[in-house]
Amino acid sequence: MEMGKVYNSKVVEEKWCKYWIENKTFSARIDKNKKPFTIVIPPANVTGSLHMGHALNATLQDIIIRFKKLQGYNTLWVPGTDHGGIATQNVVEKLLKKEGKTKYDLGREKFLEKMWQWRSETGDTILDQLKTIGCGLDWDRVAFTMDEKRSKAVKKAFVQMFDNGLIYRGKRLVNWCSRCGTALSDIEVEYADEKSNLWHIKYPLKDSDGYVVVATTRPETMLGDTAVAVNQDDDRYTRLVGKTLTLPLVNREIKIISDYVVDKSFGTGVVKVTPAHDATDNEIAKRSNLETIEIIDVNGEIINAPEKYLGLSVEEARKEIVKDLEEAGFLVKIEDYTHSVGKCYRCLAKIEPLMSEQWFLNVGEMSKKAVDAANDGRTVFCPQSWKKPYVLWLENLRDWCISRQIWWGHRIPVYYCVNEQGNKTNCKPVASFEKPEKCPCCKGKNFVQDEDVLDTWFSSALWPISVFNWGEDENNEDLKYFYPTSVLATGHEIIYLWVARMAQFGLEFMKDVPYNGVFIHGIVRDKHGKKMSKSLGNVVDPREIMEKYGTDVLRFALAQAAAPGRDMQILEESFLAARNFANKIWNASRFVIMNLEGMGKLDDNIYPSELADEWIISEFANTASKVKTAYESYNIDTASREIYDFFWTKYCDWYIELSKIRIMSADRNVKRQILSILVHMLKSTLQLLSPVMPFITSEIWDILNKDDENAKIIAESFLAVIPGCINQESAASQSVIPERLNRESILEKMKNIQDVIVKIRTLRSEMNISPAVQIKALFNILDNNKKQIVKENENYIKQLL
């Protein structure tokens, strides 16, 4: 290809994307002679299209994979997508709504057909976009959390845990989203502060004229109050404990109880207890054996209440009840009050805590095992600071509500025995892959399957084992070879939702952690520090950046900003800087390639003949060593910066500049010697950089090696310019520098010479003297130290000026 002055990313990127896929460069098969290095991609939701967060996450993983491949590992990076449960169902429901239909109009079966159709039309968008980023994924292994193999894994896991008694059904207080019409797990609720009021309400004592005043943010739930609680140490109320109150509007008799959780200093120090609609109250009720009265149903409507409130929505009921309380003289005052309110993480509707029958997973033992794995170093966090919150979360985890009242997802493989009329019998439900032949209990042959589906995170939790086909064969060779995976790279927003659950399931089913390392990277934020999200309308579309500047530029800008665990702002300027760097690489390469014209094929040896040669080699070795350490510890930002600095300020600004003068006056043989180092330094740097900027480096590599069939792509392992400087089994940085090159003394000498040259250039510039004036003219102006250096290196410096 013609090397123009400016690097043209378009053609190059298309070429290499195609090349890597067609040649299956990143397809991995078991090779017992090589160590595996495995990553499973965090499966993107099928509703997704590439945003900056994906681009960052994918780029970082690709950098790690490409680096490990260069080091000689048998690398595997598994691609895939997630069915995305509620989120995806909501998308399709919205589409239906545009046609004026609801999912109920279609019915479950037709609706699911629609879902599958939609998923087959648009579900792979994100994968295609990952290809354009250059991701070295094994495209022969694409997985989907709801495809056949993954479904088998889900059923297998469920049945196993069900049979072990870990999965149980129970009626409990759950987080209910009445917009999505389903229960959610604790972690799927997002809390946000909201301005509201604190209503102070009189609750009269039954046997006297006295009363207590409760303060509440939810007056409407008084309909379901079954007690009033005070702190046992609260002198104001201790004498009242055990007395009976008459619940206003309802006229039910309720007791005053004491509980440690009540804060004397909050509100009036008296809490109304609504066990069916508040988590704290539910706990109090358990401790004091209180009755639970449900007054809000799954549609968000009032039930079990005086007639006038029946069927009202929660908000209507609140208005009515406050009005009625006021009219009846029970309302003492209304204060302004801001408190946090739970919202559905998918639709942002208010969460209603209510009683509902659901499937739960007992996570106690699994959590302990995951905690142990984090504590004993089987799973290592990068940065380490994430370990503590991770462990804390696992230690305080409540049982996981795994059933969802939606249609899109893995249907719960539990079957209920039914009689001739289709009514459920009292037989124990059975969990199994297929509909059972006959009931183990009554030998009946009729069954209905549970209506609910599993939390989408259930199948995600199985991802590291399901992608290796654990569901069909838990002893297969791939699983043995590639599991546990080497590292999991993700943002911190799904540590609990996903990372912790994978650890639990991995340890449960494989008796081993699913990943040895967890690399937590930051979140991309906009210039105001806000998280980029569609709803805020502040997204910088990575595809626009790729279009405008090229994919390598996008990758470099992201890589260079990706300090582990730190959120980052990506501004337009960071892309400009990266664009300039890409151009610099292109042009420096152009310089080298131009000088190679007519020089014939250089051999693989290098011929350092001057201080500058030794200096650049020594500097490269130093850089390579730092870069290696940085890549290996996932300090991708450091790696990128080190390469940038070496290439620009050392290789280009000094080495190439010095070489120009040398080349001009050199004969063919000397020129070949100088070029041997120029070329090798260039190639070596290209390799170091290739994980971050694979396109431009591959392209230049290809041009440099156009006559060499063996070096078609940047490749399987590093150059041996400086033996062992970067390979898997490399030694420490000191030993990689050829022995006769004493780094300290080279640096010292080179520094002195650079100082003199800079000084002389400055003098020329200040005195407005033409470059032709030789050192002698300027010699007298130099200080003694520099004079000495000039004397010692006169010939050399003359040559370089």
Next chain:
RNA sequence: GGGCAGUUAGCUCAGCUGGAAGAGCAUUUCCCUUACAAGGAAGAGGUCGCAGGUUCAAGUCCUGCACUGCCCACCA
């Protein structure tokens, strides 16, 4: 209420185990020198959030405080 990050040049950020303040962008001056003006050379710009402490020596370690952000919590 608890936990975790951050606070370094006008802006975005590097500065790991303590030893003479760094990069990119922006800015000033000069240079279209045949790799690159998306470039080169030289320069200006910082009491490293505040207050203490440890040390011969502290952005770098310790304590307290302030502000910002995030996460967790049974904030009725």
